Amino acid sequence: xxxxxxxxxxxxxxxxxxxxxxxxxxxxxxxxxxxxxxxxxxxxxxxxxxxxxxxxxxxxxxxxxxxxxxxxxxxxxxxxxxxxxxxxxxxxxxxxxxxxxxxxxxxxxxxxxxxxxxxxxxxxxxxxxxxxxxxxxxxxxxxxxxxxxxxxxxxxxxxxxxxxxxxxxxxxxxxxxxxxxxxxxxxxxxxxxxxxxxxxxxxxxxxxxxxxxxxxxxxxxxxxxxxxxxxxxxxxxxxxx
Numbered sequence: 001x002x003x004x005x006x007x008x009x010x011x012x013x014x015x016x017x018x019x020x021x022x023x024x025x026x027x028x029x030x031x032x033x034x035x036x037x038x039x040x041x042x043x044x045x046x047x048x049x050x051x052x053x054x055x056x057x058x059x060x061x062x063x064x065x066x067x068x069x070x071x072x073x074x075x076x077x078x079x080x081x082x083x084x085x086x087x088x089x090x091x092x093x094x095x096x097x098x099x100x101x102x103x104x105x106x107x108x109x110x111x112x113x114x115x116x117x118x119x120x121x122x123x124x125x126x127x128x129x130x131x132x133x134x135x136x137x138x139x140x141x142x143x144x145x146x147x148x149x150x151x152x153x154x155x156x157x158x159x160x161x162x163x164x165x166x167x168x169x170x171x172x173x174x175x176x177x178x179x180x181x182x183x184x185x186x187x188x189x190x191x192x193x194x195x196x197x198x199x200x201x202x203x204x205x206x207x208x209x210x211x212x213x214x215x216x217x218x219x220x221x222x223x224x225x226x227x228x229x230x231x232x233x234x235x236x237x238x239x240x241x
Contacts, residue, residue: 001032001033002029002031002032003034003035003052004020004034004056004058005057006036006057006060007059007060008059009038009062011036011037011038012038013204017034020032021034037057042066042067046070054089055088055239056087056089057089058232058235059085059086059087061125061127064083064125064126065082065084065126067084067087067096071084071087071096072092073094074097075096077101078096078098081101082126083100083130084096084097085097085231086098088238097235097238099231100130100231101133101134102134103231104199105138107226112138112140113167113195117138117140117141117167118165118166118167118168119140119143119166119170120143120163120168121135121143122169122170122172123144123171123185124151125172125173127201131170131201142168145158158187158188160190163191163192164193167196168196169187169192169198169199170200170201171185171198171200171208173185175208175210176208176211177208178205181208182209184209184210184213185210192214192217193218194219196219198210200222201224203224203228206223208223
């Protein structure tokens, strides 16, 4: 049996197990299994991987950076992002990679303006790093918004004019997910218009409060489902290369 999985907290609502199980069924991969492992820390991760005999696993919030010290190797892309979402288990140790940026990059492309793109990223976690890396690959100028000091904008200082000057708005925070379904980033939504593309990395619910408010203003919206599917397929490719 070839076993794979995803680790994180929480992961009980993760789409990944269902996606991979459907993939295995469609392609007749009857010897493959994919399971969610909900853990609140990484203290027992080595024993878990060994006991479950995993060949590879995905990493989600909050461990995309915390997993790095456990690795014996890391791809250049993951190193640049300081975030890992895909781990391959080999005889010589664990190799970390990041496919989040590929998922986001390929998903956002269809929404890009042919002449002008300028992005605002809400949040500074591991997923935010992947988004910034993808935008850099696409040649899109971008700025980061957070509550901290070492960012381009704070939520308190963000103005309607700032929103108007950026046509791509990206939520990488967990606000709006099932754990905080009625919440959203605190920004001047009234400044959002038809020219805007609003992308939320969250895919459950399909429309977060952030996307609902943007849609009401006439913006194009996209959740993280397609991004997840693309990055999952890339993870599978890495595990089987």
